[in-house]
């Protein structure tokens with residue numbers, strides 16, 4: 001036995017194609033995912049230089065950012081159409097598999113990767129999208145890249161990357177009832193800030209992480225980038241293996257069992273040393289709500305917006321409160337919403353929809369609120385419909401849509417109007433993210449569902465005790 | 470990529486931390502399939518109101534900063550989305566150098582790949598330049614080879630930049646062409662690892 005190693009180092013060392021003093025490493029990429037928004041210029045670059053895609057078989061494409069979630073057959077925006085057509089043509093010309101708008105495998109790129117089993121432990125996975133960190137839930141080293149890097153991967157199947165530093169995000173204890181993976185990751189970012197992970201790859205460890213199911217782990221890893229880290233991952237365990245068993249792109253039969261052993265062996269060794277460790281106590285985490293314009297501006301639902309006298313970054317806080325149309329010291333539960341969005345690559349998987357449905361079952365969305373549910377993939381949508389979840393939402397007054405990114409970033413028609421206020425299960429509350437002038441509060445699916453019913457934020461634990469008994 | 474050895478220009482101070490790429494270029498402008506033409510949309514929601522009219526309170530609209538080509542900003546510049554449209558917009562608008570106490574990882578790579586000089590500088594120095602540019606007019610001369618910045622008054626400040634990035638900027642090297650020189654090694658990797 002050599003030195004104990006972290007999973008991050010193990011994956012890295014396996015992927016170095018070329019190493020030279022004074023340069024980043026050239027690492028091999030096992031899986032490249034692409035979508036319509038960040039790829040057109042990369043393909044254009046290939047064509048101009050007369051280059052081919054080195055490994056179309058390791059590349060997989062879908063359409064998610066632009067696609068309408070209603071009346072798909074009739075995309076109104078001609079520029080969106082152009083972008084989708086470009087992807088279709090690029091995939092055809094270069095021989096890349098594509099789940100296009102009407103394909104049964106279509107969905108948000110970070111939802112379908114795991115669902116199809118393209119996402120596997122130990123792989124290096126990249127995509128021109130910062131939430132590629134989601135795939136880290138399986139013990140893959142997965143990170144977002146820019147369009148020049150997309151072109152580089154298409155042409156060479158490799159990337160020049162500095163070996164990352166390792167950061168252990170250690171979660172002690174267990175999450176209380178009614179507190180979710182989303183609350184945990186929001187609490188982590190609230191505690192350590194939006195750049196504590198810059199330059200690092202995070203590994204989430206500890207009991208609370210092990211206790212999360214795979215979908216919860218994806219929610220946590222998804223938002224690693226909101227803490228500044230390009231990638232966040234979780235060592236694989238039996239849950240990882242069971243989730244992957246039987247999925248389309250994983251090996252079958254004995255080959256799978258062999259793989260499973262290799263995957264489990266990737267887990268961080270006992271005694272491995274990280275460059276940095278931060279610790280948070282899960283039992284102290286409450287349901288969270290963001291009040292400001294970055295994900296670190298977040299407090300427990302029992303809290304209030306900050307008091308200007310008590311913060312160091314006064315100007316930033318003042319500007320955020322102004323943009324959000326909030327006062328200082330305002331109780332979170334006094335904030336009324338007019339939009340509710342359940343969806344995005346953070347929280348649009350089956351279990352997210354199930355948990356939200358429990359909250360709204362037999363109740364009605366408050367008058368004046370526009371509430372939509374956007375499943376993360378066509379498959380999630382079908383599964384939910386089989387379970388009758390769509391009907392629960394529709395009966396309550398939610399709109400039940402087709403899959404895509406939708407109101408997470410509002411590149412299609414699903415936007416929050418200027419001054420509108422949205423309880424959203426997505427991952428970014430930046431100014432204008434959900435629409436110009438829109439105000440976003442990030443919450444868990446349960447919290448979003450409860451806000452839809454009550455018209456303002458409530459502690460979902462208290463709501464459950466009061467309403468669901 | 471164009472080779473760039475030095476740059477002299479006036480400073481635009483953006484006194485905000487955590488400027489995210491949604492702010493640098495809002496999503497409604499990500500639908501173009503070219504790399505060019507994004508400058509007009511830079512900082513769109515800060516520069517323009519709902520009717521597309523210039524907001525007088527956003528400093529970039531101040532005539533004083535017309536023609537500035539060095540952006541000085543607060544920490545964690547470029548956080549959020551991986552969209553390379555952000556550096557495309559900055560460059561297309563005319564910014565060739567960005568100086569900040571820290572940058573988000575993905576943005577850092579994206580900007581360098583487009584020939585933007587990114588300089589990490591201590592907060593105190595950033596603030597000093599920010600104030601000077603706010604109060605008056607500040608011109609800086611960035612010498613990439615010497616890793617030095619000089620101002621009009623003869624002050625010189627040194628900066629760090631990874632040697633590898635510096636080389637690439639100075640020579641304007643195309644990453645893909647460089648990598649393809651290692652194609653044999655890639656092939657060999659694929660064979661041994663059976664990918």
Ligand code: SF4
Nearest residue numbers: 131344345405408409
């Ligand atoms: S759902 Fe939102 S965060 Fe996720 S990939 Fe789509 S736009 Fe990005």
